[in-house]
Amino acid sequence: MSRENLNIVPFVSVDDMMRIVLAIGVEDFLKGLAEKVETDFCRWESFDKTARIASHSKDGVIELMPVSDGERYAFKYVNGHPKNMREGLQTVTAFGVLSDVGNGYPILISEMTILTALRTAATSAVVAKYLAPKNAKTMAIIGNGAQSEFQAMAFRGLLGIEKLKLFDIDRTASEKCRTNLGRFGFDIEVCSSGEDAVEGADIITTVTADKQYATILTDNMVGPGVHINAVGGDCPGKTELHADILMRSDIFVEFPPQTRIEGEIQQLPNDHPVTELWQVMTGAAEGRRNESQITLFDSVGFATEDFSALSYLHDVLPDAPFYQELDMLADPDEPRDLFGMLLRKEAASS
């Protein structure tokens, strides 16, 4: 973008986001995004990981999640209102902004409901590259809501997952997931219980939506050697796994201070050992050590992943140019003459 139109900020709408993802291809988009996520995890220490700022109210929360690497700055706006579902609204909506740290100008604004679904799945798959058993082919997905298909596509793209075992307490959700994924060549089995779903699975993805302490997986369901990709427990009071599973697993997390509050490990003492994923990816810490180890990614979603997602989107925009140009920043010819710009506007209109 040239200096002449720095006042213009590209805006990627929900519709444009879909056009971009379809133009690139869902799986290729997820693979490209995963590469960005991995690269950014590998330079973890270059990020200024400011805490998120939450504004709580009776019905929910609105959060701003800023992060910067010294070159780019990003923040995501995200709300969480469980009651919205009952009113036909999204529980979570999100949008984000990417800026140039050098001059402070925003360079991209984007919807982030779809983009967050994509980055969550891409992150899960990147992590599984390091933690899942070798040659994993079968994944159980427990909870077949909005995130489930994205998880399936990302694991197919990065790990070659071919067989899916689906379970949801609402069978129509599983059928929706099967229908949506039908064209992509998966071998899909809809299961009638969580026990059925995990039978023979190399990877267990839990991605349910209940905002409560739930027990999607009990201890007897998890055999040796599996990788658990626990995506659904992501805020205080919302977990999916029985604590006994946590005790048998080696637990890997994004950013411990956040995961201890929001993740599955909120059930454990604050000093329970966990491994930071960036250290696994840089080789500073060990990932999977053997075939019988149970590995657990306690996913909560971290601001750097949104940064990676917005950066990736910014990178692909020239090749998939679906966006609107927003005249968002005042750019008077003479910075000291903002009022004159207003008067000239009047003269031009009359």
Next chain:
Amino acid sequence: MSRENLNIVPFVSVDDMMRIVLAIGVEDFLKGLAEKVETDFCRWESFDKTARIASHSKDGVIELMPVSDGERYAFKYVNGHPKNMREGLQTVTAFGVLSDVGNGYPILISEMTILTALRTAATSAVVAKYLAPKNAKTMAIIGNGAQSEFQAMAFRGLLGIEKLKLFDIDRTASEKCRTNLGRFGFDIEVCSSGEDAVEGADIITTVTADKQYATILTDNMVGPGVHINAVGGDCPGKTELHADILMRSDIFVEFPPQTRIEGEIQQLPNDHPVTELWQVMTGAAEGRRNESQITLFDSVGFATEDFSALSYLHDVLPDAPFYQELDMLADPDEPRDLFGMLLRKEAASS
């Protein structure tokens, strides 16, 4: 806005903001906004005044300033990059978002460079209603940059200021200000020194742009009874007034914890007495007590004022409907079927 299109967020561009201000009239817009600012100051304690979150870098800062009253939530994105001026860019750019606390949905996104200039001026004028000497007619404006005309218009609208005495170290700035304000019927004198400008002024507005400890006003320039509206000193290391003036003045501030860091009073000990403006407006504290008192508004700009500005803009939008509709929030027919929405988009496009 009906439930059916909650996914659509109105966006007010720079161009639209100018159209709105011109449709309502600059002075009427400032008066309406001032009323909102005053009303919100009077219910100060209903606001959740979260601290701003700053991301500092070598060349500047990017800040997010959130605030909520339990019904509405607003945040402003604002950068400050002094070096931008040399590169023909704005030192400060800003945009903001207003949301419904009940469901977390954004309901307005707007440019905030022009809007911030308007709210800063409106706030100054509201404050002066309480602090300026009775029947003030003459205002000196020292520093005739981007904010100067807005200040003049707001003081005319709220206090009936008719005579302006302008001074800037760059005389072309003063001439620009005189030209821009020419049509509005002010009696304008361009002065050759700060001393000339303050001679006979009832109100002294300082609004220079130097990012440094400057001394725009020295002690001998300020006679008894004047009101000083000190707008330009607004960040650590940037002040305009000699400390001796502060010692002779009764000082009024927006939010003491912020002003002690950013305002003129950063020059004073941390326990120097100041009066909070909301208390003056609600009658809990005294404003101007007599004709010889020097009153000083140490303006730094606070998040509630941005909240007031975005709320006011949202209120007037039906009468001045200049905005674009942004498809910013994913709104699948079935919230659990985000992926299906993507597939249906593909089907519809092919």
